[in-house]
Structures are given as C-alpha cells and as structure tokens.
Amino acid sequence: MHGNGIIDAVAHDRRSQGPLLQGRNRKDTAGSGRAGADTGEVAELGADSWAVTLAPRLAQFTAVARHEHVTRAAQELGMPQPTLSRAIVRLEEDLGVALFARHGRTLSLTPAGRAFLASTERALTDLERATESVRADVDPAAGKVAFGFLHTLGSETVPGLIRSFRADHPRVRFQLVQNYGEAMIERLRVGDLDLCLTSPVPDYPDLVARRLDEQKLRLVVPDDHPLAARKRIRLAEAAGELFVTLEPGYGLRRITDALCAEAGFTPRVAFEGEEAETLRGLVAAGLGVALLPPPAVPRPGVAELTVTAPRAVREIGVAWLDGHPDTPPVAAFKKFLLSRRGRLLPR
Numbered sequence: 001m002h003g004n005g006i007i008d009a010v011a012h013d014r015r016s017q018g019p020l021l022q023g024r025n026r027k028d029t030a031g032s033g034r035a036g037a038d039t040g041e042v043a044e045l046g047a048d049s050w051a052v053t054l055a056p057r058l059a060q061f062t063a064v065a066r067h068e069h070v071t072r073a074a075q076e077l078g079m080p081q082p083t084l085s086r087a088i089v090r091l092e093e094d095l096g097v098a099l100f101a102r103h104g105r106t107l108s109l110t111p112a113g114r115a116f117l118a119s120t121e122r123a124l125t126d127l128e129r130a131t132e133s134v135r136a137d138v139d140p141a142a143g144k145v146a147f148g149f150l151h152t153l154g155s156e157t158v159p160g161l162i163r164s165f166r167a168d169h170p171r172v173r174f175q176l177v178q179n180y181g182e183a184m185i186e187r188l189r190v191g192d193l194d195l196c197l198t199s200p201v202p203d204y205p206d207l208v209a210r211r212l213d214e215q216k217l218r219l220v221v222p223d224d225h226p227l228a229a230r231k232r233i234r235l236a237e238a239a240g241e242l243f244v245t246l247e248p249g250y251g252l253r254r255i256t257d258a259l260c261a262e263a264g265f266t267p268r269v270a271f272e273g274e275e276a277e278t279l280r281g282l283v284a285a286g287l288g289v290a291l292l293p294p295p296a297v298p299r300p301g302v303a304e305l306t307v308t309a310p311r312a313v314r315e316i317g318v319a320w321l322d323g324h325p326d327t328p329p330v331a332a333f334k335k336f337l338l339s340r341r342g343r344l345l346p347r
Contacts (some may be wrong), residue, residue: 057091058120061099064088065117068107142171143329147194148184148250149176152276153316155296157345158197165336172329180274181251188321194330195337197344199251201317209319211346212337215257217312218304220280223288228303235291235307239265242288244279247272255314256291262310316344 021221063073064084074081092099099113109117137144149158177187181198188196188207201209219238223229227237243260245267246253253272260267270288273279277299279290284301291312294304318337320326326334337344 043215057087058124060084060087060122060255061091062117064100064107065109065113068109069105070107071105075232075341107290132230138327138329140332141169142173142326143327143334144173144175145329146175146181146185146192146194147333148179148198149177150181150198152252152293154178160346161337161344164237169329169332172333175188179247180249182249185319188319191321191324194324194326195320195334196316196320197316197337199313199314199316200255202319206322207319208322209317210338210341211315211317211318212341214313215293215345217259217291217293217307217314219289219307219312220283220292220302220304222283222286223301223303224286225289225303227289227305230303233305233310234309235259235263235312236265236309238289239263241268242270243267244271244273244282244288244290245269246279247274251272252276252291252293252314259291259307259310259312 057062060073060077063077064070067073067076070085070088071081074084077084084280088100094325095116097112097116099116100107101110147158158176166172177184177193177196179187181196181200181202183197184193184196186206187193188314197212199215201211203209219227219233219235221241227233239260243256245256256267271282272280273282276292277295280295280299280302281294282288283290284299291307292304293314318334320334
C-alpha cells in the first residue's frame, strides 16, 4: 500500500471539531443510507461527507488494527507514535464509536472495530487497484490508447497501423472502438476515446483534426447490371438507379448525398444500413448500387467502377479533443499517425 501518501494528509494533526454524529448533516436514515448500498448509488462527497473526513485516516486505523499495537503501527507508517495515538482517539471521537479496547500497550478490536475494519480493508484495496490501473494506463512503455475508427478501416488499415506502431512500442495496449464518425466524436468529448480516425475530417471548435489521407470511392453495381462491363462512369449516369446507402448521420452518407448533388441529382434510396460490406452484399443481391470505398478483399457478385466526375473521394483524418492532455502512449501514437500523412491507407 502507498501508506505514506495517505498519511501525509493528516500529519498536520488537525484539531477535532467534536463528534461527527452530532455535528454533521448525515444521510444515514434507514431509508436513504441503505438505498446507496443496495442500488450502487454514488456517494456525494460534499464538505460534510463521511468519506472526505475519514479517507485520510483509513490506513492508520488498518495498520493499528493489524498490529494491535500503536508503536509497531507507527513504525510501519513512518510517523510518531503520539501522533498516531491521537489520530486513532480522534477517529473514535468523530465516529462516536469505540473501535479498540485498550490493554496496556496493546489493543484489540471491539465488535464495531471488526465491522469497520472489514469495510476499510475493501476500500483501501479498491483504492490501491484504482491507483495501479490509472498509473498503468499512462506508463510510457505499457500504457493504454483508446482509439476509435470507422468500420471500413477495421479490416486492413487499422491492424496494419497498430502492427507498425508496436514495432517500436511493443507493450502499449489499445482499447479499440469501431463506430461511425459522429458517435466517435461524442466519445472523444466525454473522454472515452483519446484519438479517432474518421471521415469527413471534422471541423468543430472543441476538436483538433488533421487530414491524413484520401480514399477513392467507387460506384458498385451488381455484376449482371448493364453498367457492369464499364470501367469508368460519370456519376450523373447513375441518376436513374436505386441506391443503397448508410443511414443518415454517417459520414459516408453525407459524402454520397453531396457527390450526387454535385452530379445534379438526389439519389433514390432503396435500403439504408450501418456497415459498408453489408451494402456491398445488398448490391450483389441486385437491390441497388452504392458509392463505397474499395474492399479489403474483392467481393463476388459486384463490379466496381471508377467515378470520373465529380471527383469521388473521402478524406480520412485523425481527431482529438482540444486542450486535453496526452499521456505518453497517446502522444507517441498521435505522432506516429501524423507521420503517416499521405500514406495512411494501403495502396
């Protein structure tokens, strides 16, 4: 346990303000006190909270309970024995409960003390685990990066990026999240993600975004379609076709709508989905045509045509929350991604 860090907060020997049972606005009625335990309700840590008052003293109490001897506990904690004795007496006074029975220089726990010890040990164990977890996440060599990316980048692009990055950072861990652009941006804002690869490149005042690459989009048609024999096509030639697209809110849907508008028409949408390869399957089934990025593996049943006009591409960029401090592993991965500008995607 990192005992000294907890002990230092009370080493100033703060004077008691009287029994907290009398002086505090306690939320310990039978109804409200138990509701928190049963429902997982989070305690409110106001100035009059038991947790705020007791947390710095838990390690002291636990050490004395374990040794049943104040002097030995004080030696373990690295603090003067009189200071520890006063702290334990003050803890009992504040609680209004005798935690120890005194037998000369030794002590033994009262029934109330044993009950308090069980909960105290769990609290300190949880605190230790939480501390180790957050410290591990920021470790420069073995920390964690929460990284979001589009579904269409998941089969080839992202695995290749992580493989290359881990050549120099073999122990860095990744929490990977696949989602559409707006959902990832919201997760950036609430702190669930450190970085995300998305398209279109976002333009919001609270984000920093950098363009990394662009990806050509193709008009995908069934392999028995009259256009399937073509290699190239102007998008306006597909104005009379039924389209299958991603749902509104997806970046690729916005790009599809914008390109069709630039070509002079509004697409007639037959089906909407959430994933590009599902759309490719719908095209193979003869249910429409689609503007899609190239697949990682060729899909049977479709033909993929180069769009000559308008210029059909989507920009891929990396985004992060402006002003949010980077941990060392996040900073290293961000630097790596920015170094891949112009060569992010497989060619």
